[in-house]
Amino acid sequence: MSRGDEHENPSFAKPRYVAKKVLAKPQFEGDGAIVRRSIGRSELRNLDPFLMLDEFSVSAPAGFPDHPHRGFETVTYMLEGEFTHQDFAGHKGTIRAGDLQWMTAGRGIIHSEMPAAEGVQKGLQLWINLSSKDKMIEPRYQELQSKDVSRVEKDGVDVRIIAGEAFGVRSPVYTRTPTMYLDYTLKPGAHVRQRIPDSWNSFVYVIEGEGVFGNPNSPASSSHYVLVLGAGDGLDAWNRSTKPLRFVLLGGQPLNEPIVQYGPFVMNTQDEIEQTIEDYHYCRNGFENAKQWKSQPQLH
Template sequence: MLLSESPRLVVKKVLAKCLQESPGVIIRGFTGRELECDPFVMLIHFSVTPPGGFPDHPHRGFEALTYVLQGAIRYEDFGEHKGTLRTGDVQWMRAGRGMVHSEMPAEEGTHTGLQLWINLPSQHKMIEPGCQEVVSKEIPRVERDGAEITVLAGEALGVKAPVHSKTPVMLVDVTLKPNSQVHLRTPELGWNYLVYVIEGEAVVGSGSAETITAEEAAVLGGGDGVSVWNKSEKKPVRMVVLGGEAVKEKVAQRGPFVMNTESEIEEAMDDYRMFKNGFQMASSWKSNPMNNA
């Protein structure tokens, strides 16, 4: 793979905070304030063991991509959309004006994955909600020079992912064999990029490159590409490379709601409590804990 002329350098490293959210649920993640990488609002690396999970809860104002690393997660929402995401599957959820859903383990054992929250610009925050799933076998993959790349969203190395988002993003899952490297072109102006290491140690950048270890995120500066090396003689590296077009708007977030102002957050909370303005179906809906469809 050819090295980009101006590789993006690491401008900030952040170690994931680990939180035992509830029995059986461990969250490692980053908030948008910690990352400062518009349009990304949150990046969550989750581990769920029954009876833990994410029971019925609301959202508004953003999109979320869920990627199952291991296991099976059962999904169900108040729009009668349901299914099971298994290892390697991806789901786009557009909360828009209102979404209530549940995400629970579909079977025994430990289930892990990533969930990325992506901001919506103000003109799209109140659009109709929706979901799109793509099973693992339908997601494009590329193998080059010791690098295995899965294109989960957007476009990389000449291939496009079969998912579509209102806010343009790129997300690729990269595994580097020992003594291998990957160079991804990132020519888009107005986009921001980061790398999150799932396993191993990655060397990111060129010249003044930085070593990024497991459960660390590296926010990147300007340039025309992302260059990553695995300099280990024995161990592979697994990471995700994320890019997104900056929304460039003020962000107000409280729990599951992502809006532009605190008054809009208060309005979202009131709408959910009163079952109105997008949350009408929540008044009579509950997920079925026995549904493993």
């Protein structure tokens, strides 16, 4: 399928069907922030290489004040409003609706993520695990403004290509852990077909509306549900309702490594976690800048 036009491909050899369905229920995180956690809750602890997916809804003064990370990547994708990020290495930026920040925490980051506008700020934050060989790399950022996110509109389907490829168009984002991240909006009556590498784990998160995924005879799934997909080479999705359907489709190559998580630290062994806690406490091995740093307030 060199042109990537999935509409001309009659069917998948083995379509992916929904293997598990979990409702993301609201919970408090950070400082007064409300998130709907889908991956990372007791019913779905992780989905290798994905560690967590939160749909956040935050109004100042709530937010995510200064906190650390080590051993994975955080991907923040804004749906509505503005968030400002600051870290202890002097990096600072504001992302707005449609903007993307792909942060590789690596060996250590301490940062804050706080509302930068009045009203409700909404978005998705995804945590992607790093392999043992990448957990202690230097931190890095990839940031894309909405206008620079690749987009294709065809046959009632609008897709924003955050990572990976759709309709033959590829995102410029480099994924250290091979990942696809596609934001689909389907008009009423639209159908989309998207290939997914056979060996990858994948899931759908419904943002708005309701859709039918995988099996054409299955019941529709509505907003705030995460749908874990079974094995196969691709996904079919239909919007049979009278309103737009918006969902993200994510897939990633499993790392098949042990996961030991202690809050915002994700390593491979308990010894590495204990070392990380010590490094953080004593401001060393990647956390040196923590000694003097404190984020600046955003909204007054």
